Amino acid sequence: GWDNMQFILKNANLTTNARFAVAEALIASGQWDKLSPEQKNLVVNNQQGLLAIADSKQNMQIWNEMPDSVKKILGDNKDFLQNKETAQQALTGWNTLPAQTKKLLGNDTDFLSKKGNAAQALNTWNSMPENVKKLLGNDKDFQNKKGAAASALKAWDAMPENVKKMFANNADVLSKKKGAADAITQWNSLSPKQQKLLAQNLTGDGVSQAQRAIDSLPKEKNTTLTTTHKNIFQEIYEKITKHATGTNYHQGGLAMVNDQKGSLYKELITLPTGQSFIPEGRDVVLNLPKGSSVLKASKTAQLIPKYAKGTGGIPADAKIFRDMRAVQQQLVVNTPVVDNTELLSAILKAILDSGTNNDVIKAIQSLANRPSVSVFDKKDAAKTLTKLISENQEKDTLIQTLIGGHNP
Incomplete structure (x- = not known):
């Protein structure tokens, strides 16, 4: 009777599946609904996840239809067992998965062997927008390729919310392709730095830039996304953030x-x-x-040829270059002035008057004849340069040393 069962439930070290079996027997015999909340908690060992299953005929049916491999993984998941909401989300997620995907996940030992994967994947699927679920439900790889479903769910879970929103809002574009699962998984191919920067950009003007990048994808049907565009996220990232090849007009x-x-x-x-x-x-x-x-x-380096080719026989830590770096630091920090041609010409004339004729001055000459490339305050820069010239340039020795290609 119940007293004997109560003693066993209190004192025996029953597995999760054994407690489920007891709950099922009580439900089948019509006794479960007659139990008090305290008695029900005794059956499930106060694990609210189990209680959520036993207290609902629908949840119990979903549980019973799960492959034993998935049951075992969920039964070993502490959060699933003890958290009613987590258990409910996992069951709902499993119930809405395409049948073939359920079979794949149930047979994916690599996926199931990692603690927490199953519960997290089911919660992720349950939280997906319906149009993305539909897109994946029609994806052959997601349905039939081992590991594809698990990888796509994991990638989706890792996406920031604004990236998920961007993807969901463009499901119509991806629905014409064959690679929906692959497109989602491609998020993982971005470096953490790229992922962070892309997510940060998806605000304001960045949203419209991302939309233009997506709209530029070919619209032909039966075109594999991964063939036409190796990585949809890489395409978007490069269009709105990356300027390795320069840009004439940044969108902001x-x-x-x-x-x-x-x-x-x-x-x-x-x-x-x-x-x-x-x-x-x-x-x-x-x-x-x-x-x-x-x-x-490459074009920036053309403005200062000496740096484009390296510093030759002059070491990078030579005093003259340390002084030049000090000037550069001064230029970047102070209030910007665009037209510095007059100032550069005056400095150049002062140095030339000393009889200097070396590569460093040729570089400065080239700079003086080109548009401004640095930001600086005219008075502060002049003061800094004048002091450096007067203190550091030993006219005869330094000039001869530089011309001879020796270290200063």
Whole structure:
């Protein structure tokens, strides 16, 4: 009788499946509904996830129809067992999965072997917009390819909410392709830095830029997305954030500059006001106003040929270059002035009057004849340069050393 069962439930070390079996027997005999809340909790060992299943005929039916492999994984999941909401979401998610996908997940030992995967995947599916579910439900890979469903669900779960919204709002574009599951999974191919930057950009003007990027995808039916565009997220990312090849007109918002590979990577930024500067460091993220331009690294280097070819026999930590870097730091920090031709000409004349004729001065001559490339305050820059010239340039010795290609 109940007293004997109560003793067993209190004292025996019953597995989750055993407790389910007891609950099922009580339900089948019509006794479950007669139990008090305390008695029901005794049956399920106060695990609210189990109670959510036993207390609902529909949930119990869903549970009974699950493959044993999935039951075992969920039965070992602490959050599923103890959290009523988590259990309900997982059951609802499983119930709405396409039949073939249920079979695939039930047989995917790699997926099921990782703790928490099953419950998380079901919750993810349950939280997806209906149009995305429909899109995946018609996707052959999602339905038939081992690992595709698990990978797509995991990738979707990792997406920031605004990226999910962008994807869901463009399901009509993807529905004409064969690669919906693959398109979602491609999110994982972006680096964490790219994922973060793309998500940050999907506000304001960035949303319309992303939409234009998606609208530019070919619309032909029966075109595999991964064949035409290797990565939809990479396409969008590069269109709205990445300027490794420069851009004449930035649409506004966050942009990553100095992101080219190799030793040549510094890029000249020009704002709509005409102010120009070269950021220090690699992969610099800037919030640039609409209309800004980014001059690619190769063209930026042409403005200062000496740096494009390296520093030759002069070491990078030579005093003259340390002084030049100090000036550059001063230029970047102070209030910008675009027209510096007069100032550069005056400095150049002062140095030439000293009899200097070396590569550094040739580089400055080239710079003086080109448009402004740096942002600086005229008075502060003049003061800094004058002090550096008077203190550091030893006219005869330094000139001869540089011309001879020796270290200063």
